[in-house]
Amino acid sequence: MPQPKTFTLTESGEWQEWIELATRIRAENGNGHAPDTVTIGGELFATPLTRGAILVQRVHRFADYEDTAAAIKARGKELASSPGR
Numbered sequence: 001m002p003q004p005k006t007f008t009l010t011e012s013g014e015w016q017e018w019i020e021l022a023t024r025i026r027a028e029n030g031n032g033h034a035p036d037t038v039t040i041g042g043e044l045f046a047t048p049l050t051r052g053a054i055l056v057q058r059v060h061r062f063a064d065y066e067d068t069a070a071a072i073k074a075r076g077k078e079l080a081s082s083p084g085r
Helices: 015-028 065-080
Strands: 043-046 057-061
Touching (some): 015 043, 015 057
8 A cells, every 4th residue: 555655654543533644645646636646535434344244334525525426427428428439
């Protein structure tokens, strides 16, 4: 896994600290537009595993989620309707 370039990665157990970490990495990577980086999408999910259960829960949604989702959908439609597809 690529390490952050502008700060030291430390382990955390609190959701808010994970959200802050993802926000910092996302900003460092140009919000998904920088080459050769790991893109962090519009939502963060936690998946705790316990005996007999798997729970998936959204713990954060980035402010640009709706705009990004609309851009992805528009790009998908554009690619699907392009000649040669």
